[in-house]
Amino acid sequence: MTEPKLPGDDDGFAKALFVASSADRDIRLWLSEAAAVEDKPVPFAAFVQCLADPESATGRRVMEMAVRRPDVRAALMTLASRFALGHLPAVAAASDGALAVRETDAFRMRLEAAYDAGGLAYFIVERLDDGSDMPRLAIGIPEAGEPVMRALPESVDGGVQLMLPSDDPFLHLFRDPDSRFLLA
Amino acid sequence: MPILDFGGSASGLRTEISNELASALSAVLDASGDDGGRYDTRTRRSLVQTIAARAYGKPLLELAYLIAAADQLSGRHGYVGFFWGVRAATSGAYRAAAFAAAGRSAAPREIEAGADELIISYPGPVFRVSYGRMPFLAALLDFCVTALGFSEMDDEISAFLSGPKDREDMQSFANGLSRRLYDFLKDHLPSQQYERKFNAMCSFIADRTDRRVSADAIDDRTVLAFWEECCSDRRAGSDFKGFRTVAINFLHLRLALKTAADRLAIDAAAPIGSSRDAGEVDPEEICGALEVVEGRRSVLAELALPPADRLKAINKRESARLELVMEAGDAAAVLPLTILRAECFGAHQARIVQAVRKRKATEPHGAVEALIDQKPVEDYGAATDDFQELTVQIRKVRLALMFILFRNARPEAFEIGFDLFPEVARALRNRINEPEIDFADNVVPLRPGGAIGRLLQGAVEGDSETMPEAGLFKASRLAFAKVNRRGFEEERVCELEIMEAATACEPLLRVCGEELRAFLAALERHFNLIPAEQVFEEDCRRFHTALAALYRETA
Numbered sequence: 001m002t003e004p005k006l007p008g009d010d011d012g013f014a015k016a017l018f019v020a021s022s023a024d025r026d027i028r029l030w031l032s033e034a035a036a037v038e039d040k041p042v043p044f045a046a047f048v049q050c051l052a053d054p055e056s057a058t059g060r061r062v063m064e065m066a067v068r069r070p071d072v073r074a075a076l077m078t079l080a081s082r083f084a085l086g087h088l089p090a091v092a093a094a095s096d097g098a099l100a101v102r103e104t105d106a107f108r109m110r111l112e113a114a115y116d117a118g119g120l121a122y123f124i125v126e127r128l129d130d131g132s133d134m135p136r137l138a139i140g141i142p143e144a145g146e147p148v149m150r151a152l153p154e155s156v157d158g159g160v161q162l163m164l165p166s167d168d169p170f171l172h173l174f175r176d177p178d179s180r181f182l183l184a
Numbered sequence: 185m186p187i188l189d190f191g192g193s194a195s196g197l198r199t200e201i202s203n204e205l206a207s208a209l210s211a212v213l214d215a216s217g218d219d220g221g222r223y224d225t226r227t228r229r230s231l232v233q234t235i236a237a238r239a240y241g242k243p244l245l246e247l248a249y250l251i252a253a254a255d256q257l258s259g260r261h262g263y264v265g266f267f268w269g270v271r272a273a274t275s276g277a278y279r280a281a282a283f284a285a286a287g288r289s290a291a292p293r294e295i296e297a298g299a300d301e302l303i304i305s306y307p308g309p310v311f312r313v314s315y316g317r318m319p320f321l322a323a324l325l326d327f328c329v330t331a332l333g334f335s336e337m338d339d340e341i342s343a344f345l346s347g348p349k350d351r352e353d354m355q356s357f358a359n360g361l362s363r364r365l366y367d368f369l370k371d372h373l374p375s376q377q378y379e380r381k382f383n384a385m386c387s388f389i390a391d392r393t394d395r396r397v398s399a400d401a402i403d404d405r406t407v408l409a410f411w412e413e414c415c416s417d418r419r420a421g422s423d424f425k426g427f428r429t430v431a432i433n434f435l436h437l438r439l440a441l442k443t444a445a446d447r448l449a450i451d452a453a454a455p456i457g458s459s460r461d462a463g464e465v466d467p468e469e470i471c472g473a474l475e476v477v478e479g480r481r482s483v484l485a486e487l488a489l490p491p492a493d494r495l496k497a498i499n500k501r502e503s504a505r506l507e508l509v510m511e512a513g514d515a516a517a518v519l520p521l522t523i524l525r526a527e528c529f530g531a532h533q534a535r536i537v538q539a540v541r542k543r544k545a546t547e548p549h550g551a552v553e554a555l556i557d558q559k560p561v562e563d564y565g566a567a568t569d570d571f572q573e574l575t576v577q578i579r580k581v582r583l584a585l586m587f588i589l590f591r592n593a594r595p596e597a598f599e600i601g602f603d604l605f606p607e608v609a610r611a612l613r614n615r616i617n618e619p620e621i622d623f624a625d626n627v628v629p630l631r632p633g634g635a636i637g638r639l640l641q642g643a644v645e646g647d648s649e650t651m652p653e654a655g656l657f658k659a660s661r662l663a664f665a666k667v668n669r670r671g672f673e674e675e676r677v678c679e680l681e682i683m684e685a686a687t688a689c690e691p692l693l694r695v696c697g698e699e700l701r702a703f704l705a706a707l708e709r710h711f712n713l714i715p716a717e718q719v720f721e722e723d724c725r726r727f728h729t730a731l732a733a734l735y736r737e738t739a
């Protein structure tokens with residue numbers, strides 16, 4: 001006659017529940033003790049929010065973190081590439097050595113000097129087709145080195161412009177024919 | 185792998201959970217939504233339980249269907265737009281998103297937005313995903329993306345989306361994702377340590393009782409004896425150093441054994457044999473059991489989260505005092521001495537551990553020696569008194585909550601009143617014109633309008649000398665005036681968020697009070713047999729021996 005099965009050290013269910021229950025508690029404790037840890041991963045929802053509206057509080061926070069944290073920069077770049085409205089590749093050098101216009105079928109980006117404010121330049125993005133989506137983020141990607149990102153204001157008429165100091169690294173990248181750009 | 189070692193700390197945490205896993209979970213759970221967290225408390229808790237129990241198999245199949253449907257529904261932004269296009273991941277938000285997308289002229293024929301669920305008619309059986317399930321599935325996807333990387337996940341999802349979508353394809357994608365999660369958790373949430381603990385404790389109990397291990401075999405003497413043995417042969421150096429940790433491990437073990445026994449009893453009663461005999465354990469079943477036991481354990485966490493946290497019903501010190509009692513659940517009444525020991529001697533051990541750490545840095549070892557020779561700062565009498573005071577405080581706060589609810593004409597006010605003053609319920613029974621059949625001795629049906637409306641009005645406006653409901657209100661007003669904590673301010677009583685907080689706090693505090701009373705009653709029974717001072721003195725001797733064995737060796 002076999003001994004009736006009783007719960008104990010041979011019971012897989014009890015062991016699995018003990019393991020799960022202990023792990024669950026440890027995770028909860030870890031989370032509460034690690035609440036103040038810096039440089040935690042940025043929630044994916046924040047990246048999406050940043051792409052949708054880089055001028056929102058979350059968007060600005062992600063953009064600031066992207067400047068100082070390579071992991072945040074890389075993640076934002078990945079997502080921006082995935083949902084880019086326009087990829088503007090490297091181009092042939094301009095005859096005067098400095099590029100002022102780049103364009104695809106859908107968008108044109110150009111630079112214009114600001115006449116009434118010394119040392120400033122306008123970065124302008126225009127929609128060329130009849131699509132409805134306008135980019136909210138422009139990313140300059142150098143041949144070597146770190147990308148530079150700029151949030152774009154919301155547009156209602158198919159065009160946006162940013163006023164930037166003439167020594168802004170974003171403008172340097174724009175003028176460099178070896179760099180490429182993303183509009184997301 | 186980094187190991188957090190809090191062996192003798194207040195939390196009793198010694199775990200091999202990796203920073204990477206904890207950070208990924210933390211990022212998902214801390215994500216913000218509209219005016220609060222992106223995920224609600226229940227979703228957050230379910231995600232942690234699912235990861236802890238590794239019960240993601242079936243949810244990943246649901247996720248596969250939902251990703252495929254979402255990608256078809258959401259146009260250019262695809263599944264990302266559907267899942268993360270909503271700021272707060274609620275069933276209502278996903279329902280609205282599904283309706284908006286399904287109503288477009290280009291909406292796919294295979295997907296229908298029903299009233300309560302998305303109905304997905306790919307080749308094979310129709311699959312349904314309820315809107316209520318979507319926040320959890322979104323959190324699970326969020327976790328996968330954060331832990332495994334968006335780029336890798338997106339490549340895999342894109343390949344899946346470009347292929348056929350019959351049941352096998354869905355299952356195949358879910359299996360692939362399941363394997364990736366398994367590999368990730370194998371490294372970042374290893375289970376060997378927990379299994380080792382389970383085996384060590386069960387072996388000890390089996391040796392001690394000379395029979396198969398059961399929940400009933402775990403008592404206060406067993407827990408202390410196990411820890412003493414670990415200290416004396418220095419096995420504690422690995423898994424069982426802190427008494428508080430050991431106490432928590434035994435509470436979990438007892439619960440696991442009890443749940444397993446209940447499950448076997450149900451199986452035995454079933455007319456047809458169960459497939460469980462095959463030895464396979466269904467993670468979903470583990471997760472379900474975990475959800476049941478977690479209900480009470482999570483009370484303190486829920487008090488600290490919105491909406492309850494708008495009222496400071498429990499302060500930090502009280503929460504720390506309650507932690508072990510709530511962790512124990514019904515075992516608090518079975519292992520009351522273990523809890524008391526963990527409170528008094530656990531804190532004492534934490535001070536010794538702290539001194540050991542300092543000694544390693546700079547200080548002479550005399551401080552550790554002196555601490556080992558001392559008694560705990562708090563003895564059993566003092567700790568019991570403190571727990572008693574806590575029950576009084578909880579009662580006072582519940583009365584204050586009753587005041588807030590009365591002022592907002594909420595019938596829940598009477599639920600508190602009848603619980604704290606059962607005689608009032610009996611007195612009011614005759615005043616309410618409701619079918620008697622619904623009445624128990626201390627229960628009054630709280631249906632809105634009619635009688636309850638009159639009672640609420642009478643409570644606030646009536647004469648407390650002649651009307652029992654007005655007496656309740658008066659008692660609540662007096663208590664409210666004595667609670668000087670955040671949110672309990674007269675001018676804020678009628679704010680919506682304060683009323684919501686009071687409604688959320690009340691059932692949580694009620695549970696705290698119940699657990700505490702059961703624990704104190706068990707302690708009282710114990711100390712009626714052997715006085716608390718006598719137990720404490722004996723324990724001081726035993727803990728001194730064990731702590732000396734643990735820490736003097738390294739002094």
